[in-house]
Structure formats: C-alpha cells, structure tokens
Amino acid sequence: MKNLFWIAGLSLVAQLANAESQAVPYQYGDHLDIAKVVSLDVPAGGCEVVEATMTYLDSKGETHSVSYLRQGTDCHDY
Template sequence: MKRTIATTALLLAGLASTGAFAAKSAEAVPYRYGMPLDVARVISIDEPNSFTCETVQAKMTYIDSNGTEKSVTYLKESSACANS
C-alpha cells in the first residue's frame, strides 16, 4: 500500500512539473496594427530585462469584457531607453 501511495505521489509530482495540471494560460497572439483589443482589466505586462536601449517583445495578459483571459505580444522600446 505504501508503495502505491509513493508511486502515485511521484507520478503526480512529475505531471505537475510538466504542466499537465497547470491552469490553462492564455495563448499569446502577436499584435497587428489596427487589431481591436477588448481590454477590461490588465493582469500583467512582462518584458525581458535589457540594459541597452533596444526593441524588445513584451507580453500583456488581460481580461476582456466577457471575463476571458487573453494575452497579446507586441514590440516596444526597452525600459533602458527612458534613461538614455
């Protein structure tokens, strides 16, 4: 019995680490100029850290007016450009 519990625990840990039990996150779509966005609430805006002024790809995760979580990627100047 203990062996079955240990095996099940290992299996669940392996599945959790692969994301099988992870909450389904919104698949990010690339932004196109003129693309309509229905943003009711922004959850997060993520961009890579950059120490130089350059163009980076950012990702905005948001909730639309129907309560659906969505994500969009877009190009922007890095935060380092504000200090230049």
C-alpha cells in the same frame, strides 16, 4: 474516488492555463477588448526593441495574452 476527481480537475485547469499562455502577436489595427490588464512582461533590453507580453481580461472576464514590440525598459531620454 474523491481524490481522483480532484486530480482530474487539477489536470484540466493546468491544460487550460497552458493553452492561454501562448500570446497572440499584435498587428496594427487589431481591436483589443481590454477591461483590465492583469500583467505586463517586458524583458530587459536596454534601448533595443524587445517583445513584450500583456495579459488582460476582456469585458466577458476571459483571459487573453498578446505580444507586441516596444522599446526596452532601460532606455531613458534625458
């Protein structure tokens, strides 16, 4: 019985984690309540514009993900 509760709890946490993995696209003027940046995922793309994802904690401690467009990380301005 104890294992059943553990497995049920684990499946609930997995579903919640999956629900948060969908990044909301950022639109100019959106107010973001960012208390701490957890991670930045920027795909390699040379100097092209790529879609990056930022995962952050708000002032209430809730986790959010937002996607936005930015210049690739391999672009250097000499």
